[in-house]
Amino acid sequence: MRVAVAGGTGLVGTKVVDRLRAQGHETVVLSRSEGIDLTTGDGLAAALDGVTSIVDATSLESTKPADTVAFFSAVAGHLQREGAAAGVRRIVTLSIVGIDGLGGGPFGHYDGKRAQEATTEAGEVPTAILRATQFHGFAGQLIDWMAKGPLLPCPTQPVQTVDVDAVADELVALALEAPVDQHVHKDVAGPEKRLLADLVRATAKARGRRLWVLPVWLPGATARRVRQGVLQASPGAKVIGGTFEEWLAREHPTG
Numbered sequence: 001m002r003v004a005v006a007g008g009t010g011l012v013g014t015k016v017v018d019r020l021r022a023q024g025h026e027t028v029v030l031s032r033s034e035g036i037d038l039t040t041g042d043g044l045a046a047a048l049d050g051v052t053s054i055v056d057a058t059s060l061e062s063t064k065p066a067d068t069v070a071f072f073s074a075v076a077g078h079l080q081r082e083g084a085a086a087g088v089r090r091i092v093t094l095s096i097v098g099i100d101g102l103g104g105g106p107f108g109h110y111d112g113k114r115a116q117e118a119t120t121e122a123g124e125v126p127t128a129i130l131r132a133t134q135f136h137g138f139a140g141q142l143i144d145w146m147a148k149g150p151l152l153p154c155p156t157q158p159v160q161t162v163d164v165d166a167v168a169d170e171l172v173a174l175a176l177e178a179p180v181d182q183h184v185h186k187d188v189a190g191p192e193k194r195l196l197a198d199l200v201r202a203t204a205k206a207r208g209r210r211l212w213v214l215p216v217w218l219p220g221a222t223a224r225r226v227r228q229g230v231l232q233a234s235p236g237a238k239v240i241g242g243t244f245e246e247w248l249a250r251e252h253p254t255g
């Protein structure tokens with residue numbers, strides 16, 4: 001099968017591309033570094049020639065709601081329109097568990113993800129939306145983004161992080177096997193409910209970094225719902241992959 005991977009050079013997309021190629025499928029990587037800007041759609045029509053499924057694993061750095069909504073809506077819209085014209089049979093979109101009604105401020109990424117889901121589902125090509133919880137590496141990303149000194153204020157946030165490799169496996173299975181006569185929704189989560197601050201401390205320790213992690217309560221309705229655990233596995237979510245500690249030991253074998 002010929003499968004296009006939007007964001008195929010990113011963290012998740014690379015793993016999806018590697019898995020598809022290992023199974024003998026042809027892949028087309030859609031990203032700016034491959035000459036295709038999905039916010040404009042330039043070059044997309046030609047790239048989708050002969051493609052059966054598209055996996056959308058794009059992302060952007062900004063968390064401003066206006067930026068994320070504009071980005072994800074534009075990307076999903078172009079993939080749908082050009083996908084329909086090219087005869088694509090399925091678009092698989094990676095989203096996030098529990099984001100309904102969440103957004104704004106530090107949670108502006110979720111505004112964009114909901115716009116992405118709505119845009120792709122409004123299109124002609126049948127869709128599969130895979131909602132995953134935060135990845136095990138989320139704590140490390142928080143350190144990279146926020147910890148400029150020895151102190152890191154960390155939002156009080158119950159999480160149920162998941163191994164990104166297991167998420168890539170699920171995306172590949174949907175791209176190859178999901179039915180093409182209905183919209184598919186699937187939620188996946190890792191095996192343990194934890195506090196984000198504990199994962200941040202463990203990640204800093206494994207990296208050999210001294211970091212004082214200070215749990216903080218962020219203001220606002222979204223932060224309150226996040227504290228109540230809305231980003232953890234939803235009822236009926238499939239539990240996939242290994243634990244955070246198993247993943248951390250793999251990432252930092254001498255940590």
Ligand SMILES: NC(=O)c1ccc[n+]([C@@H]2O[C@H](COP(=O)([O-])OP(=O)(O)OC[C@H]3O[C@@H](n4cnc5c(N)ncnc54)[C@H](OP(=O)(O)O)[C@@H]3O)[C@@H](O)[C@H]2O)c1
Pocket residue numbers: 006007008009010011012013030031032033034036037038039057058059060094095096097113132133134135138
């Ligand atoms: N991190 C988590 O815990 C988590 C959990 C659940 C779901 N997710 C979702 O997973 C998705 C993928 O995340 P990731 O961490 O793998 O992202 P990433 O590593 O930041 O990769 C983003 C990808 O998007 C491409 N891209 C960006 N702008 C583009 C544009 N204008 N046109 C075409 N391609 C563009 C990038 O390639 P170029 O730069 O070459 O364009 C890159 O391949 C996100 O949508 C996120 O919401 C993340």
